[in-house]
Amino acid sequence: xxxxxxxxGLLAAAPLALVLGLGFLAPLAIVAAFSTMxxxxxDLGHAPDFSGYAEMIRQGYWRSLLRSLAMALTATxxxxxxxxxxxxxxxxxxxRFTLVITIAVVLSLFVSENIRLFGWVLVLMKGGLIDGYxxxxxxxGVDGLLYNPPVIVAGLVYVYFPFMLFPMAQxxxxxxxxxxxxxxxxxxxxxxxxxxIDLPLAAPGIMVGALLCFVLSAGxxxxxxxxxxxxxxxxxxxxxTAFTYAQNWPLGSALAVSLIAVLGGLVAxxxxxxxxxxxxxxx
Amino acid sequence: xSADADLTGPRRGARALLALYGVVVLAAxxxxxxxxxxxxxxxxxxxxxxxxxxxFDWYGEALASxxxxxxxxxxxxxxxxxxILSVFIGFFGAxxxxxxxxxxxxxxxxxxxxxxxxxxAVLGLALLMWFNALGILPSWKTAVVAHLVWISPVxxxxxxxxxxxxxxALEEAARDMGCSTWRTLREVTVPLLAPGMVxxxxxxxxxSWGNFPLSLFTLGVDATLPKWLYAxxxxxxxPLVPTVGMLSVGFSAGLLALGLAALGLRGLARRKAGQxxxxx
Numbered sequence: 001x002x003x004x005x006x007x008x009g010l011l012a013a014a015p016l017a018l019v020l021g022l023g024f025l026a027p028l029a030i031v032a033a034f035s036t037m038x039x040x041x042x043d044l045g046h047a048p049d050f051s052g053y054a055e056m057i058r059q060g061y062w063r064s065l066l067r068s069l070a071m072a073l074t075a076t077x078x079x080x081x082x083x084x085x086x087x088x089x090x091x092x093x094x095x096r097f098t099l100v101i102t103i104a105v106v107l108s109l110f111v112s113e114n115i116r117l118f119g120w121v122l123v124l125m126k127g128g129l130i131d132g133y134x135x136x137x138x139x140x141g142v143d144g145l146l147y148n149p150p151v152i153v154a155g156l157v158y159v160y161f162p163f164m165l166f167p168m169a170q171x172x173x174x175x176x177x178x179x180x181x182x183x184x185x186x187x188x189x190x191x192x193x194x195x196x197i198d199l200p201l202a203a204p205g206i207m208v209g210a211l212l213c214f215v216l217s218a219g220x221x222x223x224x225x226x227x228x229x230x231x232x233x234x235x236x237x238x239x240x241t242a243f244t245y246a247q248n249w250p251l252g253s254a255l256a257v258s259l260i261a262v263l264g265g266l267v268a269x270x271x272x273x274x275x276x277x278x279x280x281x282x283x
Numbered sequence: 284x285s286a287d288a289d290l291t292g293p294r295r296g297a298r299a300l301l302a303l304y305g306v307v308v309l310a311a312x313x314x315x316x317x318x319x320x321x322x323x324x325x326x327x328x329x330x331x332x333x334x335x336x337x338x339f340d341w342y343g344e345a346l347a348s349x350x351x352x353x354x355x356x357x358x359x360x361x362x363x364x365x366x367i368l369s370v371f372i373g374f375f376g377a378x379x380x381x382x383x384x385x386x387x388x389x390x391x392x393x394x395x396x397x398x399x400x401x402x403x404a405v406l407g408l409a410l411l412m413w414f415n416a417l418g419i420l421p422s423w424k425t426a427v428v429a430h431l432v433w434i435s436p437v438x439x440x441x442x443x444x445x446x447x448x449x450x451x452a453l454e455e456a457a458r459d460m461g462c463s464t465w466r467t468l469r470e471v472t473v474p475l476l477a478p479g480m481v482x483x484x485x486x487x488x489x490x491s492w493g494n495f496p497l498s499l500f501t502l503g504v505d506a507t508l509p510k511w512l513y514a515x516x517x518x519x520x521x522p523l524v525p526t527v528g529m530l531s532v533g534f535s536a537g538l539l540a541l542g543l544a545a546l547g548l549r550g551l552a553r554r555k556a557g558q559x560x561x562x563x
Contacts, residue, residue, distance in 0.1 A: 008378075008464070009385025016376035016395060016435055023432035024398050024406070027413035034412065043416075086308060089301045101305055108312050110489040110535045112509040113496075115528045118516050119315020122322055122330070122525075129318045132332025161312070211400060219402020222495065226516065236404045240500070243408050253412070256405055267400045276392050280381070280444055 028260065035253035042249060052254030061238055061255055068235040069262065071149065072218035075156035076210050079164040082157065083209070087168035088198070092177075098169075105162045113159050117226040120155065121146065124227075147229035155223035160216055164209040170279065171205015172198070204274050211270045215263045235259050316532065322525035330522070341526040350511075351527055357423050358507040358531075362491040365430045369487045370480055372431070373438025377476070380439055381446040395436045403433060407500035414501070421503030429501040430491045437490065438483035445479030478546065485542040489535050 036048035039055065056062060090098040108116070123129040124145040135141035145151065179201065183193050199206070217223075221236040235255060242252030322330050326338035345351050379385070380392055398406065410429050414421050453475065457467045473480075495509040502510055508531045515524045 005383050006385040009383035009388060010379075012375040012383060013379035013385075013387065013391050014375070015372040016379070016439055017391070019372060019431050019435050020394055020398065023410065023428050024401075027406075027409040030413050030416050031409045034416075082308075085301060086305060089305065093298065093301065094305075097302065097305060101309065104309050105312065107536070107539065108316075110493050110539065111316065111532050112493040112512070114509055114513045114516065115319060115493075115532065116315050118512070118524070118528065119317075119319045121516075122318035122332075123315060127331035129314075129321070129332050136333050158311075215400050216402055219405040220496075221404040221499075222513075236402065236408075239405060239408050243412055249412060252408070256409060259402075259405065263400075263402070267397070271393055271396065271400070276396075277381075277447075280440070280447055 031253045031256050031260075033253075034249050035257045037250040037253075039250055040248055050254075052248075052250035052252075053258075055251050056254050056258065061235075061251075062258075064233050064238050065235045065255070065258055065262075067232060068218050068259075071153050071156065071232075071234075072214050072220075075153050075160065075217045076164075076214045078153070078157050079161065079213050080168075080206065080210060083161070083164045083168050087165055088172055090165075090169045091172035102166075105165060109162055114222050114226065116159070117155055117222055120158065121226060124151065146227060147231045149228070149232050152224050152228040152232055152234075155227040156213075156217040156220060159220070159223060160213045163212040163216060167205045167209035167212065168202065169205070171202035171208070174205065174279070175201030204279065207270055208274060208279070211267055215267060218263055219259060319525045319528050319532075322522075323529045325522070325525075327522075330525075341522050342530070345523050345526045345530060348523070351523070354506050354508055354511045355531075357505055358492055358509075361423055361427055361430065361507060362488050364427050365434055365491040366484050366487040368427075369431055369435045369438045370442075370484045372435040373442045373483050373487075374473075374476065374480060376435065376439035377442035377446045377479070378472070381443040382451065395439050398433050398436050399440075403494075403496035404499070406432065407497045410497075411500045421501055423502060423505040423507075425503065426498055426501045426505070426507070429497040430494060433494075433497060434487050434490055438487050441483040441486060442476055442479040445476050449475045478549070481542070481546060485539065489539065492535060493531070 030044075033044050035052050036050050037044065037052070038046050038049050039051050086101070090101060094101075121128070125131070126141070126143050130145070131141040131143065175198065179197050180193055183197050188196070219236050221234060221240060224232050224234040224237060236259075239252050239255045239259070242248045242255060246252075321332070321334055323341060324337045324339060325334040326336040326340065327334075376395060379388065380395060407429060410425070410432070411421060414425050419425060454467055454471050457471045458464070462470065492507075493509060494507075495513065498507050498510045499513060506514070508527065512524055512528055512531075515521055
């Protein structure tokens, strides 16, 4: 590690570090600072009294935090099961079809999630694609597909699908094929191979995917708003209301800090166990 | 699908099932866009399926609308600035991430990942408060900053993947032969990382163009297409929503096709050149 190379590294890191310092760390610091302030103040020149947290507990905002975390966890678990066969086939069996799926899934990422969720509203609504055609063909439609918690979870599963699929497929591809073959030769059943070989070896990829999906869906707003109507208020929704209509910065900050503390803790634990150089293919 | 049936792999029936599953997933992925597409060519003012009369009237209306043009131009402006800045930041970021061995590298790698492992809507709200606290009025300029916070790490990672795969000896050779650091960068590093930079630029543009959660909170009174569409979806629905949505998606798809064609042609040219060298 030469001195010149160290200087080059520092210099090259500077632009991104600057953007993230001013546009990521500083805003989070200010949110943390405001979360300690008395109610409805708009500057930091007051003695901290943590009333935002007190209000969060008194007014029951912790319930929407728990609800959002529960929905995020459900979506993540569903995604693990849904993505596993596909990720496995992409990494182990298919060649050309893997490319097709990769391109198609990446393409879908470039369409705003509100347009895609709006599409689901058109599919599921009364007189929508499903209800309308069922009524047209059979005379009976299905109503009430929208505006309930399960459809919000389905929306989360849909939007964050790529964030589970790709890390999982990458994790599976990193596990050596020989280990499977050896276990098979030694007479292990398919189930044993899955439990003892496939899952542990693919664990880093699965963990990255699960972390991403959980974190992103816990703070998501659009799914609950567009698909859920007002049937469920997510924690992100509460933060938005506090920051905008209610103009209660300390409360919004306390809510945001509580969410970020949970998610940040998980990410810190998870990322500490992952070797980035290896996942990203250092030679 | 490959025909290399190995002994450890699943049998044919299982393979067929897996392929079917893949097709079903792809269909589900694009079903909402299909619905939006149908809605965009429905003639009536009130949408209900099955659609009785089809017409392209709303497309004409959308293209003639001053509001839509103005919002599309804002989207374009934001996306272009974000693309240029984030490719610049990502180029150097990738060298610090993957290439140079320096003391803060591990910490820098984690820092670069944090904004990706962070809910965007919450980031947008935190930035909104940060700008308010600084006394900056949110506008398309603050949205550029917000997009950069999320997209620069993405471009950094994309270019880093390329940077991992090139041999540091190439740079060392240039330096040994007397090239300055700056000249090495320009004549060796940039050309080697160029494909990564093109992909990163394409990603940056498309992610900024389609970004919704950050734009929703950091644009102030300005609007990009996703934000405008959202406002029309939740209140004051007009048949322009599916139409403008499809136009926006169509623009992304066209740009992506161009980008892929450019990368493909470049790859083809390189292979041809390699072939020619071998022939000699």
